[in-house]
Amino acid sequence: MCLSIPSKVTKIDKERNVATVDTMGVSREAGLDLMEENDVKIGDYVLLHIGFVMNKIDEEDALASLETYKEILALMDEEDRQRAILEDDECPNRGQ
Amino acid sequence: MEKNITLSMGNGGEENNDLIKNIFYKAFKNNILEKSEDAAILTTAGKIAMSTDSFTVSPLFFAGSDIGKLAICGTCNDLAMMGAKPKYLTIGVIIEEGFSTRDLEKIVKSMKKELEINGAIIVSGDTKVMPKGTIDKLIINTTGIGEITQENISSNNITSDDIILVSRDIGCHGATIFCEREGIDLSSDLKSDCASLYPIIKELIDSDINITALRDATRGGVAAVLNEWAKQNNICIEVDEESIPVSSEVFGVCEMLGFDATALANEGTFCLAISKDQEQKALEILKRFNQNATTLAKVTSSHNQKVVLNSAYGTQRFLDTPTGELLPRIC
C-alpha cells in the first residue's frame, strides 16, 4: 500500500485538523490525524497517502541525496572524459 | 416554458412541439430545419463521410465544457479525422423527466456555438422523455455527414515511411472528469481539452500536407490509438517516453491517483501520421493551435503489433491498450 506522493502544504485549518496540500497544481485537503499537533507548517513538504499527511519530508536529507547524485554524475563524466582521452591516445591512426 | 421537462413533452403532441420550437429550433434555426419535414433533403459534393456517437458523460457540466459541446465536437471530430468537412448533423435527445429546462437551454446553446465553429447545421432531430429514474438525466446522440476534402486518409495506410505527431498535451479531459467525481475532491485549474478539430485539419489540408492517418484520442487515450494503429498496420510504433507532452496538473492527478496519462481520455487531441519529410511543416501548423504539439513516435518493425516506450536511459517497455475500469491505484 505504497502510493504516497510528495506535496507542499499551502494552508492549515487548525479547527478541523486538516491541511491543504498542493501537488504540481492540483490541491486536496489532507487529514493531520497522524501528525503531532503543530508539527506541520505551511511550506513544509509532506507525503500524502489516501487523504492524509503521512509524514514530513526532511528537506536537508533530500538535498543531501541530490548532492550525492550530482557528485556521482560529476565523477562519471570525469571517468568518461579520461576514457575518451585514453582511447584517443591508443588510436592506431593517431600521429599519422 | 416550464421550469422542468415533463413526460408530455416527449409525446409528439403540443407540449412536444413547444419544446422543439422554443429550445431546439430557436437555437439551431436554418432553412432545412424550418421546413419541418419528416426527413431532410440534402445535397453534397463528391464523397462523404458519416459518423454517429452517443454521449452519456457525467457530470453534465465540467471545467472547460459540457455534454452539449461534447456531443457536437465528438461527431464533428470523427468526420474531421477522415479529412471531411462537417456539414450536416442530426441530434437525438433522451431526457429524464424533471430535468431542468434552464440546463437544457444552456446545453443547446453550447451545441449551437460549436456548430458555428465547425460550419455545420442540424438538419433533423428527435426528442424523447423517459420517466424519472429510468435514465441518468440526459443522453444525446449525434450523427454527422461531412464532405471529404482530402481522400485516402486511412488508419490502414501507415508504413515505416511515416512518423506520428500529437496535437497537444494529453489526458486533460480524463483527468478533469475524474477530479470532478464525487469523493475524489481534487481542485485545480484543470480544464477538459474538449474542442473542435476541423479548423486544424483544414489548415493542414489547405497547406498541402498529405495526411496518411488521423485519429482523435478519446476513450482509452493515446495508448489506445497507437495500439490500434500498430495492430491494423502490423507495425511497431516506438515512442520516446520523454517526448510525451503532459501538463503539470495532469501529471499531479496521475501521480496522486496512480494513472498513466496515455490511458486518459481526450476530447480535442489527435494523433497524426504523415511522411517523415513533412514533419517540420506539420509541426509548425499544429503549434499555431497549441504550443505542446510534438513528434511522438516512429514506425519500425522491432515488435510488430506492439507499441514500445523507449526511456531516456536505455530501457524499453510495452505500452498496452488500457483495460477495465479506470480506478485509483493504491499500491
Place this chain on the structure above:
Amino acid sequence: MSLELKNLYDDFRDANTIKALAKLIDKEAKKLKKTINIMEVCGGHTHTIMKYGLPQLMPDNINFIHGPGCPVCIMPKHRIDHAYTLALRDDIILVTLGDMIKVPGSRGSLQDARAKGADVRFVYSPMECLKIASQNPDKKIVFFAIGFETTTPMTAALVNAVIKKDIKNIFFHINHVTVPEVMVELIDSRDEHIDSYNNQIDAFLGPSHVSVISGAKIYDKFPTKYNRPVVVTGFEPVDMMEGVLMIIKQFTSNRCENEIQYNRVVTHDGNLTAQKLINKYFEKVSLFKWRGLGNVPDSGLKLKDEFCAYDAEIKYKDILPKSEIEDHKLCICGDILRGMAHPNECTIFGTACKPNKPMGSCMVSSEGACAAYYKYGNLIKG
C-alpha cells in the same frame, strides 16, 4: 540550492543519474562471488521496476524476485466473498479502496456485485465513509479495510472519528496485514507442508511507505536472525537503483545490516503518532491466510475486543461464508513468490490465467509478478 516540489519528482527520476547508478552497480557487482536475488516486498517497488525497465539495467548476476507486495492480490477468496455477501444486502453500502473492486472471489468481484444491483463504492480516502454515512442514515456503511502498515493508521483515524462523533451506522471489515511476518514466512515457513528452505531470497528491498509509518526497526531481525540484509528504499527509480547498489555493497564488504536509503522520510522509529493510533484500536490475529502463500502467523489485524460493536465480521457472522477456498491446483503462485519459479513456468500462465481472468494472486493486480510479465512480455530481462 533550495528544495522545490519539482525536485522531489524529477530529480529522483533523472535519466543521467539512473545511467550513472547503473554503471556503479555494474562495477560493484563484478566483485560478487555469486548471483544475488533481491526481493522487493512492496507493490509500488514492483511497479517502478516494471515501469522503468530496471531489470534491463542490471548485470547478469543481479535478479529481482517480486514479493507479495500488493494487499489486493493477497486477499483470500473467502474474504472477498464476505464483501460480496455484505454488498448484496439491501441495507448495506459496501465501501472500499480503488482496485479492490476488480478482484474476483469465488462468486465474482465487487464490480460483478455492483452490476447485480449492489451498492458498492470505491473511495480515495476512508474518511469519505463519514459523508456517505450521513447522506444515507437508513443504511449501514461497511468499510472493507485493506492495506499494509501504510494504510492501517488511516483506517484507525476513521475508527477514531466514528467513535468520537458517535456514528451509529459505520462498521469495519478489517483485512489489514503486516509485512515483516510475511517476509519471515517466505524464508522460514512454520507451515510443515511448505518447503521454504529452497527459497532463493538473498536480500530485501524494504518497502518505502510501510517503513515511514512503522520505522525501519521492524526489519532489525532480518540481518541478525536470518542473515538477510535489508535496505529500506524509496520508490522512485533513482531510489531503487541506489538501494540495489547499497545491497550489493553489503555483500562485497561482508556486511549484513538493516540500512535506510529513503532517509528523507524514513527513520528507525517511524511515525509514533500513527503507531499509537493503530495500537489503540487494533491487535494481531494469530492467523491470516495470504492468497498464494497460506497462513502467515501474526500477520493480520483485527479490532480490539472493546470495539467489537463496530466489527462487521462479528455483527454479520451468521451470514458470512465460513469455508476457505483454495486456489486452482495448477496455480504455483506460492513458488513464484518465493523465487523458486518464474511466471512463464506456470502451466496456466497466459492461458487459463490472464489479467482479466486471474486464477491466482500473482495475476490479480497490476503489481503481481505474473500480471507484470503478461503486460511487459519479452522486453523484461530473464
